[in-house]
Amino acid sequence: MGLVSRGTAEAGLGAASAVDRPGPPDAVPDPIPTPPAEGADPGSSRGPGMVLKAYFPTCCASADSGLLVGRWVPEQSSAVVLAVVHFPFIPIQVKELLAQVQQASQVGVTVLGTWCHRRQEPEESLGHFLEGLGAIFSHKPWFQLCRERGSKSWSCKATRWQGPASPAASGEDQVMLIFYDQRKVLLSQLHPPAALPDRQAGDTTASAGGLAAVFDTVARSEALFQSDRFDEGPVRLSHWQSEGVEASILVELAKWAAGPVCLLLACLLSLVSAASACRVFKLWPLSFIWSKLSTCEQLRHRLEQLTLIFSTRKAKNPAQLMRKANMFVSVLLDVALGLMLLSWLHRKDLIGQLADALIPVADHVAEELQHLLQWLMGAPAGLKMNRALDQVLGRFFLYHIHLWISYIHLMSPFIERILWHVGLSACLGLTVALSILSDIIALLTFHIYCFYVYGARLYCLKIHGLSSLWRLFRGKKWNVLRQRVDSCSYDLDELFIGTLLFTVLVFLLPTTALYYLVFTLLRLLVVTVQGLIHLLVDLINSLPLYSLGLRLCRPYRLAAGVKFRVLEHETGRPLRLLMQINPLPYSRVMHTYRLPTCGCHPQHSWGSLCRKLFFGELIYPWRQRGDKQD
């Protein structure tokens, strides 16, 4: 026993094709058994090396003798056994049942062959009887699967009848038995491989298609498995069965209740979204404010998610279902965390303490800023600043801080009540509370933002002026049509004024640059804090918790491929393999099932950020919705 080959065990879907091909010599001996001499019929029409694959469910290994029911996939030359029909049966009834299943599942379910499980003495008559069945249920090739006493010895024959009249002219194929866990294959969802190895790309897709066909067959013939073992039907089947149907009464009740609840909630949500879409909110100043407040973005995002969750339309495919489940778990976790925060805030009267602390903190920040400005108005770090410009800028900013402090003191009586109401919003979810926190930080540091904008505009003006005047200084100009620097002959007065301005700007640049630098650093600090909060909100919003939980507890549900283990490999006997499901790696789970966030991605790469900072263009921590569509 051992893995078929080291490479194929990890290659996901490639493993299926690797079985057909000889593996690396050091991994295992050739998994294809050498054709037995007596079995090889020289007159047979089949090509050399043709190996049939029979997928056999492990739960049927101990079933009584009977008929093999399943689907024949001619492209892959493989047979997928789905169930075993036990004796005694009436062939007409079996055919009727199969026709019903075929209609329900759109899968060509047929009788593939016979299954013989010899518990006691070998019965010669049974063998003949089983061979005779092939005449009733004609199928090419006809499988004859046999299990001797104990689990050791298996035998399998696949016969191609050339014609019902001449059984002697039949040819036999080699059969490879592949065991699979029916329940796991039924429940698992196969993910196509992310990146195919270039050399075997065509090969692998073909085999991936074959494996997908197997998975698809098992999943679609779920109708076959609905009959219970203890049902008294005309035909007795043996296959995988869910245990404890009785225990799922609660689930059934929930399913019954889910419809009306969903309808009610959907109505409520549509009401809310209709209210938010009211025209009053779309007027210019309001819509501008909404787009800037991250709370509104988050609320809108949540509203969209809830509408999707409680929509009465059924999810079309498993991916959509998974997305809904992910969203639901994410919202649940969010609200639970928010409620925890709320209870923690209210238990110790933290809100009052916060409100009391907020004003002194804002005062303190303003005072520190004043000190900073006074330091800048002196000779900071011995830099050569232009004294007059320095004084003007310093007084301008000091006046702003003064305005800000008076504003805060005007607000102070209402702060506790505002905070209390804001705290209530935590019951909408932790993300909403965090967004509100981010907005409050933005509002409280509005003066820093103002300083930054003034500084950046001034600096930007200087940099652009200097760059164009430097071209004038050298007697060049920027040619817009050709996008290059051309030489140009200027008039005397142009030269004079340009050089005069150039000199003035050069000597004033350090002062402006210093103010810009200091306020940009402050702004970056605020932006970093806000960015961290946004990151946290995005994480909660986008984490596919349901998928991750599935991967953790039921690894087979998300399949990335399969691997084969050799159970028995002897000459003269069929090769027996056990198919095991490769779980999807966590990184791919995250990648595949990541929920879309509300579009609050950072806008810049580091290089472009530095470039923008250098040229004094304004930076914002997040990108607006409108920009994303450009």
Next chain:
Amino acid sequence: MCAQPVTNTKEARWQKVLYERQPFPDNYVDQRFLEELRKNVYARKYQYWAVVFESSVVIQQLCSVCVFVVIWWYMDEGLLAPHWLFGTGLASSLIGYVLFDLIDGGEGRKKSGRTRWADLKSALVFITFTYGFSPVLKTLTESVSTDTIYAMSVFMLLGHLIFFDYGANAAIVSSTLSLNMAIFASVCLASRLPRSLHAFVMVTFAIQIFALWPMLQKKLKACTPHSYVGVTLLFAFSALGGLLSISAVGAILFALLLVSISCLCPFYLIRLQLFKENIHGPWDEAEIKEDLSRFLS
């Protein structure tokens, strides 16, 4: 039988071509080879006094810089009242303006198509901007060390002298850059002066001496060479006199520099022409005679 044609071809003339089969090795040449040798085809014969006359442009420019620095020094020391300088500058500018048109009888003005109104506008722009910016200029470099300013000014004035258009056809010449460097230096120096009026007058003077004076010079040199020599001599002596009043050593050094440029350098140039040995012949590499400057943007 075989020897006969060989001797025949030996007598045949050797041709300086490779496309015909000849009975000579490839590197063979005969006696006629050096007949086509020419020496110093493009060498020019210089007249000593003509070279001295041409060198006066350099002298003029050196003197301009010298006069500017001397005037600035007087202003900085408080020996020269800005009103007086402004008045003199204005008067000399007016005289120069009238002269500028009188010399060639208004032909240059007709050719350039520049109106008097445009001149007036330019003058107004100069005066207003300088006057408006003079308080800014006054406080511009307060916190910068004086030595830095001096170093910067020296650097800029040297640049002005290097890039000035002396009439040579070289890539380094850029009259725009030269003028801009001079104005930058004048603004730097003006910001060191005690009052904003000083700064204003200084910058105005810089425009007069660095922008307007060379234009008049060029016209003088083209139309009346004799008076140009006189003006140059007068200008040089006045610059020397101004420098003498500040420092005797500087004046002597400056006089030596002027003499070496105007007398020694032409002499040396003519002497060195004797040693010129530029050979031309049929073996020369290809010479592109076409003017390629139109491809250089």
